[in-house]
Amino acid sequence: MRLAVRKESRPGERRVALLPSQVEPLVKLGFDVVIESGAGVQALAPDDAYAEAGATVVTGSALSDADVVLHVRPLQPDDIGQLRQGAVTIGFATPSAEPDGVKALRAAGVTAFSMELVPRISRAQSMDALTSQALVAGYRCVLEAAMRLPKFFPLFMTAAGTIPPARALVLGAGVAGLQAIATAKRLGAVVEAYDVRPSSADEVKSMGATFIKLELEAIEGAGGYAREMTEDRAKRQQELLTPYIAKADVLITTAAVPGRPAPRLVTTAMLEQMAAGSVVVDLAAESGGNVEGSVPGKDIRVGGATLVGMADASSTMPVDASRLYGKNVTELLKLLVKEEKLDIDFDDEVVAGACLTHDGAIRHEPTRQQIEGDNG
Structure with missing residues (x-):
């Protein structure tokens, strides 16, 4: 399984979805971790640190052949267009504010998990990125x-x-x-x-x-x-x-x-x-x-x-913000992997609740109503 960590491209964004110290647990889960060069520089995580942790650092985009993509800010439609059908993305999606991104995810057949949608229940506390980032803010x-x-x-x-x-x-x-x-x-x-x-x-x-x-x-x-x-x-x-x-x-x-x-x-x-x-x-x-x-x-x-x-x-405060966020996405990702293979179980309330799009459909009902109500 190939897992790509996106270099954030939006102006002002200094966080990264995964720090070098968080690579090894994902390798043990069965992932080949690929980092876009420079992804962690502003969070004081240079390419060499990722390489030493067991990741592969690539120049340019790592999206096209990724099974899983980790990101912080919502992916743009152009980025989503690079993803293969059936790819999994985990990150903030801000679906109410970025309907074009949701439409692109739906059209691409991507299974997108939105960190904003993680249910606020006890067993999902370690995945609650809204809380971890609000702490920093x-x-x-x-x-x-x-x-x-x-x-x-x-x-x-x-x-x-x-x-x-x-x-x-x-x-x-x-x-x-x-x-x-x-x-x-x-x-x-x-x-x-x-x-x-x-x-x-x-x-x-x-x-x-x-x-x-x-x-x-x-x-x-x-x-x-x-x-x-x-x-x-x-x-x-x-x-x-x-x-x-x-x-x-x-x-x-x-x-x-x-x-x-x-x-x-x-x-x-x-x-x-x-x-x-x-x-x-x-x-x-x-x-x-x-x-x-x-x-x-x-x-x-x-x-x-x-x-x-x-x-x-x-x-x-990108260092500690990234540290907390990386833990959040890693814990959510663990729910999607069984025996070193992706196994998305929608009977799990956390998995079902956090899923925004899957198999060409918008699963989050308020977002679906907003977009289809706008003739999306």
């Missing part, structure tokens, strides 16, 4: 804020006087939000957090932060995620959050609804009430933004605050 958001804030995060009591700690507010208490809370606390900030799911209150408190309770109904979705809110509720939530945002030195937004644009939590008018020098980091900028006006990869001045639109957040 949440940590990075706080570092970005700390570098821009013209104040200390921690309390300092000195002979020259006392410097009060920074006040940080985190909106969204999923994995990224909880990691942002933990990191801000480690740096010494006083942290508050809000999430539409009251069930997240205990997790927030366990990180040492104060959970903000608003007089609003709960919004709890499937799999522990939040679901979309009505326009009236969103407006009322903004009104109630405004005084908390006004007193924050740092605002970090991490809210997401799977398969949907990011919910708009913060308006320009709300930001204009923040003090001069305040920093706002919008982790959701690439998916529409939690904050009005945020632009991925850009710093924008809004009143006295700096609005940072995060882009490629996990890729800014």
Whole structure:
């Protein structure tokens, strides 16, 4: 079985789907591992390290004769066109945002596993790439804020006087939000957090932060995620959050609804009430933004605050992000191999749940309805 590791081609992407230390377990599974030259360079994994680990390094594309392809970002239609019928791909596919890629996978007869679709159940935790990459992104958001804030995060009591700690507010208490809370606390900030799911209150408190309770109904979705809110509720939530945002030195937004644009939590008018020098980091900028006006990869001045639109957040820390991601894809791949042969068992709920396309059909029902509804 020939397994190819793609060199990521999208601008800003520095991760790789497999590190050299993760090659040997796949060789033991029966794979001939092929790495596209330069695939791991930005994650500090040179070609020589892969060769020493037992992989074959090739110049140019390794897609055409691969049985399995590992990738990070979604494959482009041109890449998919190189794959043989029946090939297996494992990586992020962002099906709701990249329908052309899904159509290409279907047309090519590729069996594509989307890391976004891995079921959120106990036995699939080691395969949950959304969680592993959110961990990295949440940590990075706080570092970005700390570098821009013209104040200390921690309390300092000195002979020259006392410097009060920074006040940080985190909106969204999923994995990224909880990691942002933990990191801000480690740096010494006083942290508050809000999430539409009251069930997240205990997790927030366990990180040492104060959970903000608003007089609003709960919004709890499937799999522990939040679901979309009505326009009236969103407006009322903004009104109630405004005084908390006004007193924050740092605002970090991490809210997401799977398969949907990011919910708009913060308006320009709300930001204009923040003090001069305040920093706002919008982790959701690439998916529409939690904050009005945020632009991925850009710093924008809004009143006295700096609005940072995060882009490629996990890729800014490619070594550990790749380490975690490589473990995720490897664990999923193990479910697809029996006795050194590919054996895709759709009776396995993880395999079935993560599969996007197979044998010329779209297996993920919401994606199928979206695409076929668009006459795809």
